[in-house]
Amino acid sequence: MKVNINDIARQAGVSIATVSRALNGHGLVKEETRQKILKIAHELNYTPNPIARGLSTQKTETLGIILPELVDEFFMDLIHGIDEEAYRQGYYILLSSSHSQRNIVETSLEFMTSGRVDGVILMAPKMRHELMDLVAKSKRPIVLLNCIANIKGIASFNIDNLGGAFAITQHLVDHGYKKIALITGPEGNCDAEERLKGFKKALEQNNIALNEDFIIPGDFTIKSGYYGFNRLFTQRNKPEAVFAANDMMALGIYQAAKTMGLKIPEDIAVVGFDDIRLSHYIHPRLTTIHVPIQELGSRAVRYLIKMIRQEVDPQATYHEKLSTGLIIGGSCGCQVAQLNTII
Amino acid sequence: MKVNINDIARQAGVSIATVSRALNGHGLVKEETRQKILKIAHELNYTPNPIARGLSTQKTETLGIILPELVDEFFMDLIHGIDEEAYRQGYYILLSSSHSQRNIVETSLEFMTSGRVDGVILMAPKMRHELMDLVAKSKRPIVLLNCIANIKGIASFNIDNLGGAFAITQHLVDHGYKKIALITGPEGNCDAEERLKGFKKALEQNNIALNEDFIIPGDFTIKSGYYGFNRLFTQRNKPEAVFAANDMMALGIYQAAKTMGLKIPEDIAVVGFDDIRLSHYIHPRLTTIHVPIQELGSRAVRYLIKMIRQEVDPQATYHEKLSTGLIIGGSCGCQVAQLNTII
DNA sequence: CAGAATAATGTAAACGTTTACATTATTTAT
DNA sequence: ATAAATAATGTAAACGTTTACATTATTCTG
Numbered sequence: 001m002k003v004n005i006n007d008i009a010r011q012a013g014v015s016i017a018t019v020s021r022a023l024n025g026h027g028l029v030k031e032e033t034r035q036k037i038l039k040i041a042h043e044l045n046y047t048p049n050p051i052a053r054g055l056s057t058q059k060t061e062t063l064g065i066i067l068p069e070l071v072d073e074f075f076m077d078l079i080h081g082i083d084e085e086a087y088r089q090g091y092y093i094l095l096s097s098s099h100s101q102r103n104i105v106e107t108s109l110e111f112m113t114s115g116r117v118d119g120v121i122l123m124a125p126k127m128r129h130e131l132m133d134l135v136a137k138s139k140r141p142i143v144l145l146n147c148i149a150n151i152k153g154i155a156s157f158n159i160d161n162l163g164g165a166f167a168i169t170q171h172l173v174d175h176g177y178k179k180i181a182l183i184t185g186p187e188g189n190c191d192a193e194e195r196l197k198g199f200k201k202a203l204e205q206n207n208i209a210l211n212e213d214f215i216i217p218g219d220f221t222i223k224s225g226y227y228g229f230n231r232l233f234t235q236r237n238k239p240e241a242v243f244a245a246n247d248m249m250a251l252g253i254y255q256a257a258k259t260m261g262l263k264i265p266e267d268i269a270v271v272g273f274d275d276i277r278l279s280h281y282i283h284p285r286l287t288t289i290h291v292p293i294q295e296l297g298s299r300a301v302r303y304l305i306k307m308i309r310q311e312v313d314p315q316a317t318y319h320e321k322l323s324t325g326l327i328i329g330g331s332c333g334c335q336v337a338q339l340n341t342i343i
Numbered sequence: 344m345k346v347n348i349n350d351i352a353r354q355a356g357v358s359i360a361t362v363s364r365a366l367n368g369h370g371l372v373k374e375e376t377r378q379k380i381l382k383i384a385h386e387l388n389y390t391p392n393p394i395a396r397g398l399s400t401q402k403t404e405t406l407g408i409i410l411p412e413l414v415d416e417f418f419m420d421l422i423h424g425i426d427e428e429a430y431r432q433g434y435y436i437l438l439s440s441s442h443s444q445r446n447i448v449e450t451s452l453e454f455m456t457s458g459r460v461d462g463v464i465l466m467a468p469k470m471r472h473e474l475m476d477l478v479a480k481s482k483r484p485i486v487l488l489n490c491i492a493n494i495k496g497i498a499s500f501n502i503d504n505l506g507g508a509f510a511i512t513q514h515l516v517d518h519g520y521k522k523i524a525l526i527t528g529p530e531g532n533c534d535a536e537e538r539l540k541g542f543k544k545a546l547e548q549n550n551i552a553l554n555e556d557f558i559i560p561g562d563f564t565i566k567s568g569y570y571g572f573n574r575l576f577t578q579r580n581k582p583e584a585v586f587a588a589n590d591m592m593a594l595g596i597y598q599a600a601k602t603m604g605l606k607i608p609e610d611i612a613v614v615g616f617d618d619i620r621l622s623h624y625i626h627p628r629l630t631t632i633h634v635p636i637q638e639l640g641s642r643a644v645r646y647l648i649k650m651i652r653q654e655v656d657p658q659a660t661y662h663e664k665l666s667t668g669l670i671i672g673g674s675c676g677c678q679v680a681q682l683n684t685i686i
Numbered sequence: 687c688a689g690a691a692t693a694a695t696g697t698a699a700a701c702g703t704t705t706a707c708a709t710t711a712t713t714t715a716t
Numbered sequence: 717a718t719a720a721a722t723a724a725t726g727t728a729a730a731c732g733t734t735t736a737c738a739t740t741a742t743t744c745t746g
Contacts, residue, residue, distance in 0.1 A: 015726045051458050052702035054394040055731050070423040080413040083440050095438045099427050115394050358696045371694055395732035398701050
């Protein structure tokens with residue numbers, strides 16, 4: 001039979017309020033009484049029912065995590081970071097992702113109104129109006145994981161896309177490349193837009209004229225990298241280096257280069273962005289930007305819990321941009337020892 | 344101000360019990376009354392508080408998912424399958440994973456006793472005694488995702504490791520290879536043990552003597568594949584084909600082969616198990632066994648919900664083994680068109 | 687029309703915890 | 717010793733829903 005607080009109180013010869021105070025560590029309880037209660041609770045394997053506690057306190061110690069999809073290691077790393085930090089702070093993770101049967105607006109609405117979660121981490125690469133409305137109206141703390149920065153009353157976290165793209169483009173420039181192309185991410189995706197900005201900024205700061213023919217639209221898939229590179233190399237004016245706005249597209253470029261009989265980096269230097277695991281194992285190892293995804297997850301959780309606990313103002317405007325790191329492989333032209341290659 | 348059931352009842356001029364009956368669709372309610380209540384609830388944006396409902400019904404419509412780790416695409420695919428099916432059936436996912444700060448026994452105990460979840464999906468590659476005790480004593484339905492099969496009162500799901508290993512070993516035999524090696528998975532990991540069994544069974548059924556020197560222990564990492572292959576090829580007696588018990592180890596074999604100046608499949612045929620995404624992009628494409636991980640997740644959820652709803656006996660013994668598929672690449676010696684390669 | 691059966695609704699309590707405020711016990715100060 | 721202050725405990729209600737069983741309303745049958 002399930003033990004409840006009344007059983008503990010009866011056996012300890014005190015009221016249920018005293019049991020509650022003893023177990024929760026606030027309110028006055030004589031130390032002697034408290035020890036007695038703790039001992040009995042331990043003997044009877046009693047822990048407070050979190051559902052009842054949730055109804056009483058209006059807090060569930062649960063965080064809602066809303067993701068746009070669950071398709072690659074990025075999301076694994078993010079969830080991993082979130083899970084670790086949440087656990088560390090005594091929170092549970094209610095996970096939800098968009099798929100063919102559910103969209104992100106419905107899920108967001110539900111999490112924000114249902115009482116199941118104390119706060120929400122929302123990742124939506126494209127922030128539609130209806131979503132922004134929801135976020136603005138929410139009674140529950142929310143942390144966004146995207147480019148939205150310095151908007152009144154919004155807390156958001158992201159990686160420094162612009163800084164990373166700048167760094168890797170600068171690296172190509174430092175190699176002496178002048179004709180540098182970019183295969184972009186999807187239109188409307190703000191990470192992609194920031195990477196484009198970083199690319200342009202690096203060219204500008206190095207007094208390299210931007211050639212619009214060297215900006216090819218992509219969609220973060222291998223295929224768009226493959227076809228984008230094909231397009232670049234069927235143009236009259238050919239680049240000497242190409243920056244793929246993510247590593248998957250860089251893989252597509254590797255494919256296309258092989259098909260065309262081009263050598264990397266001798267004929268064409270290639271760099272990517274996000275340092276997926278695969279990038280370690282291709283030849284030459286891809287030069288790319290490492291992004292701290294787990295840390296992104298854990299920092300977002302930390303701030304969200306601060307808001308829930310009112311340790312920071314939930315209405316405050318806050319933004320964090322996590323810095324990225326340049327990972328040197330051989331694909332840009334650097335001479336590196338390469339042990340970890342497949343072929 | 345948060346609307347509650349009393350507001351709806353007052354405005355509809357009925358009791359809260361009638362509101363509850365109307366919204367939950369059971370118990371008698373006059374259709375006219377029901378429509379009126381639904382209309383008002385909709386106008387006031389009322390939905391029942393799930394926490395209060397949970398306390399009353401002792402059901403939260405939440406499933407606890409306990410995973411041993413969150414490190415690769417296997418877990419992403421599994422969570423994806425779980426998430427989709429749970430959503431389809433109106434359930435939420437409370438996700439928890441082991442990490443440096445938490446072990447699987449604690450988490451299992453907590454999920455089974457705390458009332459936060461209606462049932463649990465537990466994946467533990469090594470079923471320790473204390474875990475088996477917990478599972479046996481649990482008041483909540485549990486589905487295991489591992490090799491435990493046909494144990495009294497336990498429901499479990501897994502992929503057909505033995506069948507897949509048999510099939511891929513048979514494929515090597517069909518190529519005419521007689522000297523076939525295996526790099527195993529970790530000791531005590533039952534998936535690994537089943538793959539070893541399938542390997543042995545294929546040899547036996549083809550009257551090929553098992554050479555113990557051709558069984559090399561591995562741990563599912565690239566490194567153990569690399570060093571395992573090195574060991575195989577420093578032996579006097581060398582194999583003509585090697586089956587890596589997972590694709591990551593197969594990648595390690597590719598590395599080692601390159602280092603040694605061996606060609607795949609000309610000098611040594613290589614096959615793997617689990618068809619990770621990376622296996623599509625190496626040259627030659629790895630011949631491997633495809634495993635339906637998303638389906639594993641969704642079938643486990645489906646059965647768990649059946650147990651929760653008492654549509655099946657929660658004390659019944661049940662096991663499902665999901666069949667695998669042979670994916671032909673060039674690494675075994677088959678001639679295949681290979682477009683999707685990196686180099 | 688009256689009684690029986692069925693449909694519909696309401697009342698009260700349950701679920702298990704937390705906590706504001708009232709009450710009691712103990713300690714301190716004069 | 718008495719009064720005031722502080723510590724400790726208890727009572728009652730709250731949180732928001734569900735549902736067993738009682739009550740009332742409506743319909744059916746003889």
